Amino acid sequence: MAQISDRYVSTRGDASDADFAEALLRGMAPDGGLYMPGAWPSLSPDAWAAGRGYAEIASRAMAPFIGDALPAGALDRRALARLTSGFEPDEVTPLRKLEDSLYMLELFHGPTAAFKDLAMQLAAALSSEALKASGERLTLVTATSGDTGAAAVAAFANTDRVRLIVLHPHERVSPVQRRQMTTVEAPNVLNLAVRGDFDDCQRLVKGLLADESLRSAGRFSSVNSINWARLAGQIPYYVSAVSQLAAMGETRAPVFVVPTGNFGDAFAGIAASKMGLPVAGFVAAVNRNDALARAINDGVYARKAAVETASVSMDVQAPSNFERLVFEASGRDAELTRTLFETFAREGTVTLPPALLDAIRAEVSAVSVSEETTRDQIAHAHATWGQVVCPHTAVALSAARGVDRSRGPVVALSTAHPAKFGKDVAPVVGFDPEPPRVIRELGDRAERFEVIDADASAALAAVRAFAA
Numbered sequence: 477m478a479q480i481s482d483r484y485v486s487t488r489g490d491a492s493d494a495d496f497a498e499a500l501l502r503g504m505a506p507d508g509g510l511y512m513p514g515a516w517p518s519l520s521p522d523a524w525a526a527g528r529g530y531a532e533i534a535s536r537a538m539a540p541f542i543g544d545a546l547p548a549g550a551l552d553r554r555a556l557a558r559l560t561s562g563f564e565p566d567e568v569t570p571l572r573k574l575e576d577s578l579y580m581l582e583l584f585h586g587p588t589a590a591f592k593d594l595a596m597q598l599a600a601a602l603s604s605e606a607l608k609a610s611g612e613r614l615t616l617v618t619a620t621s622g623d624t625g626a627a628a629v630a631a632f633a634n635t636d637r638v639r640l641i642v643l644h645p646h647e648r649v650s651p652v653q654r655r656q657m658t659t660v661e662a663p664n665v666l667n668l669a670v671r672g673d674f675d676d677c678q679r680l681v682k683g684l685l686a687d688e689s690l691r692s693a694g695r696f697s698s699v700n701s702i703n704w705a706r707l708a709g710q711i712p713y714y715v716s717a718v719s720q721l722a723a724m725g726e727t728r729a730p731v732f733v734v735p736t737g738n739f740g741d742a743f744a745g746i747a748a749s750k751m752g753l754p755v756a757g758f759v760a761a762v763n764r765n766d767a768l769a770r771a772i773n774d775g776v777y778a779r780k781a782a783v784e785t786a787s788v789s790m791d792v793q794a795p796s797n798f799e800r801l802v803f804e805a806s807g808r809d810a811e812l813t814r815t816l817f818e819t820f821a822r823e824g825t826v827t828l829p830p831a832l833l834d835a836i837r838a839e840v841s842a843v844s845v846s847e848e849t850t851r852d853q854i855a856h857a858h859a860t861w862g863q864v865v866c867p868h869t870a871v872a873l874s875a876a877r878g879v880d881r882s883r884g885p886v887v888a889l890s891t892a893h894p895a896k897f898g899k900d901v902a903p904v905v906g907f908d909p910e911p912p913r914v915i916r917e918l919g920d921r922a923e924r925f926e927v928i929d930a931d932a933s934a935a936l937a938a939v940r941a942f943a944a
């Protein structure tokens with residue numbers, strides 16, 4: 477069968493064919509792999525012409541992945557309206573010029589003040605269309621180091637046909653992130669605080685998705701970026717950045733510097749470049765949790781326990797979407813991908829073959845940024861550009877300042893509002909960042925969450941009890 481962009485294949489070789497709705501409602505492929513489009517669609521250069529609005533860009537970028545899997549007009553009718561409502565500035569993802577050839581793409585103006593809102597609002601609207609069409613109900617399980625969970629709760633709370641279970645690492649997300657998840661009064665939302673780190677939460681989610689008893693009881697999926705639909709919703713803002721650069725008279729292809737945890741955001745940028753977006757390169761900027769940087773720089777992908785940092789949403793040591801990068805860079809070699817990730821799951825370490833490593837390095841480089849440098853960068857951004865930035869953005873800006881700008885502009889992604897991380901930002905800039913309305917409105921509402929061990933049977937029991 478010809479490979480096309482709206483049919484989905486698994487990174488581990490499962491031959492069963494899925495369309496966009498199926499990939500969305502399954503979250504992961506049945507063989508434990510991640511869904512990828514059968515081929516990369518091409519985007520017309522017209523899509524990133526100066527002056528394009530975000531909704532129009534999103535429609536052009538997403539439509540080829542959806543094909544006819546959803547009712548005609550589903551993308552336009554609700555999804556795009558929803559995508560751009562509830563965002564504070566008129567431009568959904570404004571690009572700020574910081575200095576010559578250095579830019580910051582602000583992605584935190586949505587309902588939970590983090591970049592996850594952009595894709596999550598779209599995923600919620602599209603899944604509601606898919607469920608209406610099929611008449612089904614859906615249980616979503618999602619792991620979070622803070623931002624994904626908050627965005628998921630905002631997007632899916634009180635939604636018909638959907639039940640949402642969010643697993644966050646107990647006492648390892650910021651107080652604002654936790655309150656965004658736990659103060660929402662919605663009967664269809666369950667918050668589980670897991671005694672462990674994000675990687676434990678993600679492992680539990682993957683285990684739940686693979687559980688036959690849950691799968692046979694109804695639709696069971698995830699809105700982590702392991703779900704292709706969630707990840708694809710992050711492609712449009714790369715296109716929007718190039719369109720905004722064009723409007724500023726900058727036509728050279730940019731280097732994107734992406735603060736990186738689960739590697740979904742960076743992979744969305746790589747996907748945009750595969751679709752034809754002019755990009756000069758990608759830099760994945762990680763904090764001290766540097767499994768990805770060690771894999772790319774040293775050729776050994778090895779697990780370590782995650783350490784706590786100020787850029788808490790990036791405290792990830794087993795970035796799920798590295799699997800998609802390996803699949804793509806290996807020329808879509810599902811056999812090799814399966815072997816490498818099964819070895820990693822079993823032994824916690826795997827050496828990447830040299831040819832694969834070269835191909836990975838052609839797509840993306842990686843930099844690890846220390847806690848001290850992160851703090852210095854928050855101070856520099858404030859003192860030099862008058863910008864108060866969150867620790868994740870600071871990690872990206874620090875890496876961006878190390879990129880050679882003689883060949884073209886460098887765009888650092890600014891992923892969250894600094895007020896979500898006041899404890900780490902205030903001591904550096906000398907004041908509490910002014911919270912946006914969406915954070916002020918959290919008030920002092922009561923919180924609701926259950927604490928569980930990082931154990932598959934505890935997670936299964938909690939999910940079963942909630943479902944009952």
Ligand SMILES: N[C@@H](CCOP(=O)(O)O)C(=O)O
Nearest residue numbers: 620621622623624700701738
């Ligand atoms: N940084 C994330 C971790 C999960 O990432 P996702 O993109 O796979 O949902 C978070 O804030 O939860």
